[in-house]
Amino acid sequence: MTRLRLATVRPQEPEIFHSLQGEGISMGRPSVFVRLSGCNLACQWCDTPYTWFFTGHSAPHRGAQTYERRDNSVTLDIADVARTISAFDCRHIVFTGGEPLLQQPALAALCALLGPDFHIEIESNGTVALTSSFAPHVDQLNLSPKLRHSGNGDAARLNEAALQAYAADPRAWFKFVIASPADAEEVADLAARFALPADRILLMPEGTSANVLRERSIWLAALCQTQGWRFTDRLHIHLYGDTRGT
Numbered sequence: 423m424t425r426l427r428l429a430t431v432r433p434q435e436p437e438i439f440h441s442l443q444g445e446g447i448s449m450g451r452p453s454v455f456v457r458l459s460g461c462n463l464a465c466q467w468c469d470t471p472y473t474w475f476f477t478g479h480s481a482p483h484r485g486a487q488t489y490e491r492r493d494n495s496v497t498l499d500i501a502d503v504a505r506t507i508s509a510f511d512c513r514h515i516v517f518t519g520g521e522p523l524l525q526q527p528a529l530a531a532l533c534a535l536l537g538p539d540f541h542i543e544i545e546s547n548g549t550v551a552l553t554s555s556f557a558p559h560v561d562q563l564n565l566s567p568k569l570r571h572s573g574n575g576d577a578a579r580l581n582e583a584a585l586q587a588y589a590a591d592p593r594a595w596f597k598f599v600i601a602s603p604a605d606a607e608e609v610a611d612l613a614a615r616f617a618l619p620a621d622r623i624l625l626m627p628e629g630t631s632a633n634v635l636r637e638r639s640i641w642l643a644a645l646c647q648t649q650g651w652r653f654t655d656r657l658h659i660h661l662y663g664d665t666r667g668t
């Protein structure tokens with residue numbers, strides 16, 4: 423039996439839902455989201471802390487509130503996950519988290535069970551390399567390498583070998599979370615250091631309210647124009663607010 427650890431929308435109910443992709447190069451595309459539990463980083467502004475900021479975790483998070491692991495994660499057999507996914511009339515899947523690439527053996531088994539008709543998109547922090555068994559199942563990688571303002575140490579947030587491999591992989595897009603204009607200098611440094619192609623770099627405003635996103639989008643859009651990078655909004659925040667299962 424192969425099992426996946428998933429986040430929940432409420433105790434024991436896995437966070438698997440149909441919505442529109444809210445961010446990145448596929449923004450607006452109807453997709454089935456599968457949110458996995460667990461993360462190897464601890465971003466202080468993380469908007470899904472219930473996937474990793476469990477009671478006893480000592481990292482600083484601006485929300486301060488920790489979450490009970492038993493209420494906010496559930497472990498399911500991949501056959502049950504495949505049944506839930508297949509019940510939606512949608513063949514575009516987004517595995518998100520947390521950090522979904524921490525569970526690649528189970529994801530590979532799940533994708534094999536689903537078969538070839540599904541388009542598989544991954545949202546990852548870019549610190550975990552693809553394994554040879556999972557890589558063939560992946561159609562698109564939305565990577566979000568973390569900047570200094572995330573609060574993670576350099577060694578934790580930047581895996582040089584993984585980022586170099588992703589830079590050479592045309593399936594990979596690099597989406598940076600930007601809180602202030604000065605963050606763009608850090609992006610430029612990382613782009614040069616890891617040879618990230620400019621046309622696969624996207625900047626996204628940090629924020630979990632429509633007002634903050636709108637304010638930051640004004641200067642961020644101008645900055646993207648200057649640098650030749652893409653801009654991405656957070657559509658789901660405008661449509662549904664900062665809520666689980668959307």
Ligand code: SF4
Nearest residue numbers: 461463465468520547
């Ligand atoms: S990498 Fe993503 S899921 Fe993990 S703490 Fe950072 S923002 Fe949250």
